[in-house]
Amino acid sequence: MVNKYEVLLLLSPELGSEGRQEILNTLTGIIERDGGNMLLVDDWGIRDLAYPVQKMTRGYYVRLELALPGEAVSELERIIRITDGIFKFVTVKLADKYVPEEA
């Protein structure tokens, strides 16, 4: 059972583009290991925050869309929590029973 999820990450603005790419690569690795796949990476860029987070007033937002089995979400969130440079995240379920087009 694969569902479609959306994850919005708030990354540190001090991270370079290599640091961001590295985080995305590790997350993609975790997702693919658990039997899902990354569908979309939506880069919002640096935005002003509504309130300071870890004393920073700006942050880098990245929105991910992914297909993942439900049991693997807690593992993905555990990895997100222990990764340095990710300030905040939110996971939202978009749809049940995601069926890939090339099935």
Next chain:
Amino acid sequence: MAYKKKFTPRKKYCRFCENKDIPLDYKHPEVLKDFVTERGKIIPRRITGTCAKHQRSLTREIKRSRQMALMFYTATHSVDVIKKTI
């Protein structure tokens, strides 16, 4: 008689039922901003006229938006206010 002239308020309607194209999710804080006070409190639906179904999702999305620092929890935490006080 003066008090015979009764004040009839304009009919309120749910903005999200009226126009299905308005995005109601946490990624659009500019839409959600109309449904909180300037101090950041969620306005009850008896004032905004939002229907019960949409008010429930509105509340959920405002809370998600706050979580991701797209909206502030309270104005005293807001970046604008903090900049002014320094």
